[in-house]
Amino acid sequence: MKILFICHRFPYPPECGARIRPFNMIRWLSTKHQVTVASVARSPQELAKGKGISQFCQGYEVELISPIRAWLQALGCTLSSKPSSLGYFYVPQLHKKIQGLLKNEQFDLIWVHCSSVAQYVFDFADCPRVMDFTDMDSEKWFQYARHRTFPISLLYLLEALKLRRYEKKLAIAFNECTVISPGERKTLESYGLQVPVTVVPNGVDLDFFTNTREGYDSRSLIFLGRMNYYPNIDAVSYFCRHVLPRIQREIPEAQLVILGSNPVRRVRNLTRLPGVTVTGAVPDVRPYLQRAAVSVVPLRVASGIQNKVLESMAMKVPVVASSPAFQGVNALEGEHLLVDDSADGFATKVLSLMKNPSLRQQIAEAGRKRIESCYSWEACLQVLDSLLEPLTLRAMGQGKAGSSVSVCS
Known part of the structure; x- marks a missing residue:
C-alpha cells in the first residue's frame, strides 16, 4: 500500500x-x-x-x-x-x-x-x-x-x-x-x-537499551525527560523539595541526576539544592542510566505509557513511580517496579532499593524480563x-x- x-x-x-x-x-x-x-x-x-x-x-x-x-x-x-x-x-x-x-x-x-x-x-x-x-x-x-x-x-x-x-x-x-x-x-x-x-x-529497542555494566553507584538516582515539559518540571520540583531531603536524611550522599533536553530556569535552579545535577541534553542516556541505583518517576500529571519507565526497566534499573506514571504500564507493582504517591512512602521505597542490593537486583531482573515479554x-x-x-x-x-x-x- x-x-x-x-x-x-x-x-x-x-x-x-x-x-x-x-x-x-x-x-x-x-x-x-x-x-x-x-x-x-x-x-x-x-x-x-x-x-x-x-x-x-x-x-x-x-x-x-x-x-x-x-x-x-x-x-x-x-x-x-x-x-x-x-x-x-x-x-x-x-x-x-x-x-x-x-x-x-x-x-x-x-x-x-x-x-x-x-x-x-x-x-x-x-x-x-x-x-x-x-x-x-x-x-x-x-x-x-x-x-x-x-x-x-x-x-x-x-x-x-x-x-x-x-x-x-x-x-x-x-x-x-x-x-x-x-x-x-x-x-x-x-x-x-x-x-x-x-x-x-x-x-523499547531492546538491543539499544541493554545494560552492559556490572556495577552501579548506590547513591545515584536518575530522572529522565524533556525538561521544558510541564509534567516533568512539576515532577522533579516536587521530588527535589519533598522526597529527596527525606532520602538524604538516611543517605546524606544521595544524588539526583536530572537528564533531559531544554531544562527551563525552574529546573536549572534546582542545582542550588544539595546533591542535584541537571545535565541538559546528552548524546547517550545509557551511561547515566547504568550508573543509577534507582530511576525515579514521581509524575503527578501523566497519561499513556511513560517511555522513561520502559527504558529504565529495559536497562535493569529498578523504577519507583507514582500511580499516574505507572497506570499505563502492563506490569505488576511490587514485582516489576515499585509504586507510591506520598513523599514519605516514595522515599521509603527508593531507600529500600538503595540499601538492599539483592532487592534491587530482583526488581531489576524482573523488570527487564517484563519488557522483553511485552514491550519489544x-x-x-x-x-x-x-x-x-x-x-x-x-x-x-x-x-x-x-x-x-x-x-x-
Whole structure:
C-alpha cells in the first residue's frame, strides 16, 4: 500500500517520546508498504538532523515553523472554538504540500499521529484514515487545569473542553482510532461514540537499551525527560523539595541526576539544592542510566505509557513511580517496579532499593524480563498488520473495520 504518514513532531532522530513512537511505526510500516512522511520542524538544526528519515521511508515533506509563530497562532485560538493545539501545529506551507500530495498521489491509507495534525486531512475522505490519538490530549489538559491556579487553570480547562469536542469529531470522521494504552481506550470509549479502537502500545529497542555494566553507584538516582515539559518540571520540583531531603536524611550522599533536553530556569535552579545535577541534553542516556541505583518517576500529571519507565526497566534499573506514571504500564507493582504517591512512602521505597542490593537486583531482573515479554517494538507493532488488512478492504468499498487489541496480558 501507499501510505501518507502525518505527525506533529518530525520523527527523526528518535530522541524523545514524541518522536520515538512515530519513527518506529514508520520503520515498521516501510518494511511492507511505501510510506511518505509529512511533518514540521522547529529549527534549521532540527530540519538538518531530520534528513536521516529518508532511509526509513520512500519520501518526506517537512516545513519549518518558528516557535514564536507557533505560540502566536496558539494564542490566536484562545478566544475561538478552535483548540490552541491546532494553531500551534499549523503550517500553511505544509498544508499546501499535503494537498499537493493528495492530488498527485494515489494513497491507499492516511495515518495521522496526534490529533493536532489531523486538521491537514480532516476533509479528505477518498481513502481510509487512521487516527492515532496515542494519548487522549484533552484528558491531559484537564489534569493541567486541576494542578494550576486561576487564571491559568481556566485557560487549560477551556483547551481541554475544546480538545474533547474535537476528539469526538475525529473519532467519528476517521475509519479507525488507535491509542497507546487501555486507559486511553477507556477514555475514548467513555465518549459513547461506538467507534473501533485498537491499543498499540509503545515499545523499547531492546538491543539499544541493554545494560552492559556490572556495577552501579548506590547513591545515584536518575530522572529522565524533556525538561521544558510541564509534567516533568512539576515532577522533579516536587521530588527535589519533598522526597529527596527525606532520602538524604538516611543517605546524606544521595544524588539526583536530572537528564533531559531544554531544562527551563525552574529546573536549572534546582542545582542550588544539595546533591542535584541537571545535565541538559546528552548524546547517550545509557551511561547515566547504568550508573543509577534507582530511576525515579514521581509524575503527578501523566497519561499513556511513560517511555522513561520502559527504558529504565529495559536497562535493569529498578523504577519507583507514582500511580499516574505507572497506570499505563502492563506490569505488576511490587514485582516489576515499585509504586507510591506520598513523599514519605516514595522515599521509603527508593531507600529500600538503595540499601538492599539483592532487592534491587530482583526488581531489576524482573523488570527487564517484563519488557522483553511485552514491550519489544516487534511485539507491539505486529498489531498494525492485522489493523491494516481490513482497512485495505475499505478502499474497495467495504465498511469500517476495527478491533480492540491487547499485546500482553
